[in-house]
Amino acid sequence: MRTHNELAVGLAQHNIHDTLGWFQLDRRDFLKIFSGGLLVCLTGASAWPQESGRSFDDHELPKDISAWLHIAADGCVTVYTGKVEVGQNIRTSLAQLVAEELMVPFDAITMVMGDTDLTPWDMGTFGSRSTPTMGPQLRTIATAARQTLIETAARRWNVPPATPRAADGKVINPRKSQSLSYGDLTRGEKLVKTVSNEVRLTPAKDWKIAGTSIPKADGRDFVTGKHQYPSDITRPGMMFGKVLRPQGFNATLVSLDISEAEKMPGVKVVRESDFIGVVAADAWTAERALVAFQAKWNVPAQLSNKELFDSFKQNPETDRDESGPEHVTGSVTQAMAAAPVKLEQQYTVQYIAHAPLEPRAAVAEWVGDKLTVWTGTQRPFGVRDELAEAFRVPTTKVRVIQPDMGSGYGGKHTGEAAVEAARLAKAAGKPVKVVWTREEEFTWAYFRPAGWIEIKSGAQRDGTVIAWEHHNYNSGPAAITTPYNVANQIIQFHPTKSPLRQGSYRGLAATANHFARESHMDELAHAVEMDPLEFRLKNLSDPRLCAVFQAAAEKFGWGRLRSTPERGFGIAGGTDKGGYVVTCIELEIDATSKKVRIRRVVEAWESGAIVNPDGLRNQITGAIVQAIGGALFEAIQFADGRILNPHFAQYRVPRFSDTPQIDVVLIDRKDLPSAGAGETGIVGLAPAVGNAIFAATGTRVRNMPMAPLNAVPGEQASPFQS
Amino acid sequence: MGDLVLNINGANLHVNAPTGESLLSVLRNRLNLTGTKYGCGEGQCGACTVLLDGRAVRSCLTPASVAADAKITTIEGLEQKGTLSPVQQAFLDEGAFQCGYCTSGMVISATSLLRTTPNPAEEEIVRHMNGNICRCGTYPRILDAVKRASQMIAKGGSR
Ligand code: FES
Numbered sequence: 001m002r003t004h005n006e007l008a009v010g011l012a013q014h015n016i017h018d019t020l021g022w023f024q025l026d027r028r029d030f031l032k033i034f035s036g037g038l039l040v041c042l043t044g045a046s047a048w049p050q051e052s053g054r055s056f057d058d059h060e061l062p063k064d065i066s067a068w069l070h071i072a073a074d075g076c077v078t079v080y081t082g083k084v085e086v087g088q089n090i091r092t093s094l095a096q097l098v099a100e101e102l103m104v105p106f107d108a109i110t111m112v113m114g115d116t117d118l119t120p121w122d123m124g125t126f127g128s129r130s131t132p133t134m135g136p137q138l139r140t141i142a143t144a145a146r147q148t149l150i151e152t153a154a155r156r157w158n159v160p161p162a163t164p165r166a167a168d169g170k171v172i173n174p175r176k177s178q179s180l181s182y183g184d185l186t187r188g189e190k191l192v193k194t195v196s197n198e199v200r201l202t203p204a205k206d207w208k209i210a211g212t213s214i215p216k217a218d219g220r221d222f223v224t225g226k227h228q229y230p231s232d233i234t235r236p237g238m239m240f241g242k243v244l245r246p247q248g249f250n251a252t253l254v255s256l257d258i259s260e261a262e263k264m265p266g267v268k269v270v271r272e273s274d275f276i277g278v279v280a281a282d283a284w285t286a287e288r289a290l291v292a293f294q295a296k297w298n299v300p301a302q303l304s305n306k307e308l309f310d311s312f313k314q315n316p317e318t319d320r321d322e323s324g325p326e327h328v329t330g331s332v333t334q335a336m337a338a339a340p341v342k343l344e345q346q347y348t349v350q351y352i353a354h355a356p357l358e359p360r361a362a363v364a365e366w367v368g369d370k371l372t373v374w375t376g377t378q379r380p381f382g383v384r385d386e387l388a389e390a391f392r393v394p395t396t397k398v399r400v401i402q403p404d405m406g407s408g409y410g411g412k413h414t415g416e417a418a419v420e421a422a423r424l425a426k427a428a429g430k431p432v433k434v435v436w437t438r439e440e441e442f443t444w445a446y447f448r449p450a451g452w453i454e455i456k457s458g459a460q461r462d463g464t465v466i467a468w469e470h471h472n473y474n475s476g477p478a479a480i481t482t483p484y485n486v487a488n489q490i491i492q493f494h495p496t497k498s499p500l501r502q503g504s505y506r507g508l509a510a511t512a513n514h515f516a517r518e519s520h521m522d523e524l525a526h527a528v529e530m531d532p533l534e535f536r537l538k539n540l541s542d543p544r545l546c547a548v549f550q551a552a553a554e555k556f557g558w559g560r561l562r563s564t565p566e567r568g569f570g571i572a573g574g575t576d577k578g579g580y581v582v583t584c585i586e587l588e589i590d591a592t593s594k595k596v597r598i599r600r601v602v603e604a605w606e607s608g609a610i611v612n613p614d615g616l617r618n619q620i621t622g623a624i625v626q627a628i629g630g631a632l633f634e635a636i637q638f639a640d641g642r643i644l645n646p647h648f649a650q651y652r653v654p655r656f657s658d659t660p661q662i663d664v665v666l667i668d669r670k671d672l673p674s675a676g677a678g679e680t681g682i683v684g685l686a687p688a689v690g691n692a693i694f695a696a697t698g699t700r701v702r703n704m705p706m707a708p709l710n711a712v713p714g715e716q717a718s719p720f721q722s
Numbered sequence: 723m724g725d726l727v728l729n730i731n732g733a734n735l736h737v738n739a740p741t742g743e744s745l746l747s748v749l750r751n752r753l754n755l756t757g758t759k760y761g762c763g764e765g766q767c768g769a770c771t772v773l774l775d776g777r778a779v780r781s782c783l784t785p786a787s788v789a790a791d792a793k794i795t796t797i798e799g800l801e802q803k804g805t806l807s808p809v810q811q812a813f814l815d816e817g818a819f820q821c822g823y824c825t826s827g828m829v830i831s832a833t834s835l836l837r838t839t840p841n842p843a844e845e846e847i848v849r850h851m852n853g854n855i856c857r858c859g860t861y862p863r864i865l866d867a868v869k870r871a872s873q874m875i876a877k878g879g880s881r
């Protein structure tokens with residue numbers, strides 16, 4: 001399988017995209033680009049469910065074509081999709097689905113992904129949408145391609161179209177033991193097929209390539225260092241750029257002396273109103289020149305961690321709040337009045353950083369008025385639009401290429417480095433690379449929102465929950481509704497003004513809302529003196545979630561285990577974005593140091609038919625490990641417009657020594673459509689840890705992180721260490 | 723500016739770099755050996771790990787001039803005549819990566835560990851590798867890969 005990068009560069013060398021503006025063309029002209037073969041396009045995307053997410057201009061749906069697939073005369077299959085690979089293994093699993101429907105070996109497929117000149121428009125890679133939406137789209141075009149090839153063969157052999165069948169990259173005529181490879185069938189042809197209707201897809205129970213653990217595409221390139229990440233791209237004559245950062249958020253420049261920097265050999269200072277940067281022939285000199293700037297800033301007094309949660313409640317984003325509660329049933333007031341068991345609690349989550357190991361990076365190159373940028377982003381088309389707007393050029397003049405990157409976890413939706421590199425490249429008249437430092441990534445990217453959550457509940461003595469009121473301030477509405485059966489509910493998300501720039505994160509607010517809900521359910525279970533699992537199952541009827549609870553509990557040995565002051569067991573679960581998750585935790589707490597050590601995690605997971613079991617297991621394990629950070633120790637500390645812990649030495653992330661024994665139990669529902677699995681695996685751990693801490697010590701921690709490195713100001717100090 | 727001769731992956735390479743420039747910067751930005759990664763520049767993540775005379779060092783904190791007397795091995799230098807080193811092969815076999823950005827540093831760190839401790843206990847692996855961050859959280863697989871590499875070496879694989 002050729003990498004995206006090689007292919008993209010190859011096509012660029014042939015100057016294909018320069019001579020033909022893809023989206024301006026009539027679809028029939030696509031074939032000129034491929035000099036023949038079979039091209040299958042998916043149109044009329046309204047047949048497909050919309051991508052979820054907040055508003056993205058008028059691009060709610062792909063306007064015209066959402067994906068295409070080409071079969072060349074040599075039998076090579078190339079699939080074009082705007083989705084991107086960020087470590088979630090979608091390059092491999094989408095190729096598996098195509099190979100399955102097209103009936104070709106996996107290796108015959110090349111995926112071209114996230115290149116705005118070569119792939120159809122796509123909103124972005126987030127929200128666990130690639131598997132449930134792009135998966136069926138690609139399966140549809142692959143199936144249509146297969147049918148077209150069969151029809152072509154039938155015409156050649158002069159047999160009814162129902163006679164031939166496809167297998168292993170060939171069409172076979174069983175009556176005469178004739179066969180033609182796909183390449184033979186497309187050679188000399190100029191076939192374009194557009195599909196818009198749903199076609200009959202191969203059911204998961206009959207899958208032979210999909211549903212298996214095919215290793216990561218191009219895996220070898222990752223152990224040899226050959227794979228080129230965005231920060232590894234070089235261009236002829238390329239220079240290196242750095243950008244001057246203010247001393248704090250909302251700062252204004254008081255004075256700037258660039259004379260020392262300008263004296264350095266080969267250094268060019270670029271100043272365009274607020275934007276101040278520097279380029280040099282080598283990265284080291286560019287860094288020195290930046291340090292040589294003498295800048296004075298005025299940083300206004302600003303909110304700190306200490307005042308954060310008060311500010312959330314006092315600063316609603318009024319226009320959004322008017323939309324009212326997400327969900328209301330029955331009467332919470334009446335039910336609360338009648339409930340013999342009542343609880344009211346508050347929960348908090350802090351801002352945390354994605355800290356992808358590869359920070360933001362971009363290489364920008366102008367050729368005339370055409371801009372090409374290689375950058376790491378989950379939204380290449382969004383970044384293309386950002387660039388077009390920044391430089392007031394039409395989007396057709398901007399090409400964004402996304403080499404498979406050093407991950408994002410929801411943190412790379414934006415194109416800061418791309419715009420910076422393009423600005424510097426324009427001023428320098430040369431290609432320019434910009435790679436953010438770790439400190440820049442920790443400070444000038446965006447954060448997972450902090451949140452304040454209030455839950456009020458009422459239950460009968462037999463454990464039936466009858467009232468549930470859940471308010472989330474700022475962190476978000478994802479998974480805010482309860483999966484439990486409660487007759488009387490008010491559930492509301494309150495958007496508020498955030499002192500820090502905030503955005504997407506793996507699982508979004510599903511982590512915060514699950515932490516609050518599943519901690520609270522545990523508190524209720526203890527209040528009615530029921531086993532936490534039994535209590536949950538009593539209030540649950542969703543069969544998928546029940547099955548996942550049972551699978552996790554069984555593997556874990558729940559019910560046979562009794563917590564002691566130094567060893568706690570906890571359980572929590574839920575569902576979001578089509579994934580069902582239950583997490584069981586065993587942890588140790590040192591009696592004197594109060595150090596919490598997670599020893600064992602069992603997580604059961606179900607998201608419909610599994611496309612790649614090994615890839616899925618890897619994702620779920622990764623989500624569990626990442627969740628440990630947010631649960632126990634990750635928190636952004638900030639004061640007066642400055643991030644106080646913008647280094648790995650101060651902002652602790654999970655390491656080998658934090659990693660428990662992890663058992664992932666996968667439930668393969670071949671009868672159900674496949675949902676995405678990159679995110680929701682993260683949501684169960686934090687509440688399960690909190691519940692295990694309570695089971696051991698009788699102390700309930702309602703603030704995430706539960707055992708921070710340094711106490712977060714404004715929050716009740718946790719008695720626990722990590 | 724100073725003229726340096728660096729012995730990298732068995733070849734003597736001449737570079738002209740200012741005194742004090744880090745080995746990482748020289749490798750990536752002057753020699754285009756981009757397999758070695760930048761993750762923090764502060765010695766905290768291990769993405770930049772290379773071998774100096776077989777010992778793992780953080781190239782972001784090592785001035786290139788200091789490395790001039792040593793044999794430098796980067797991730798690009800582990801494969802021999804198209805054959806992956808046992809550690810590389812073990813990472814591939816275990817699928818011990820997601821985005822793979824930490825992999826170069828992990829492979830190099832594990833290589834140095836197995837050189838001195840061919841059959842490490844799990845705690846030894848954790849202690850040795852704890853300076854390497856995998857933000858994708860593939861630690862359990864990396865542990866398995868290091869154990870597998872150890873077995874491969876015991877069965878006669880090189881290094
Ligand atoms: S880049 Fe050297 S340790 Fe992180």
Ligand code: FES
Pocket residue numbers: 087357406407818819820821822823824825855856857858859860
């Ligand atoms: S695989 Fe992504 S950082 Fe380790």
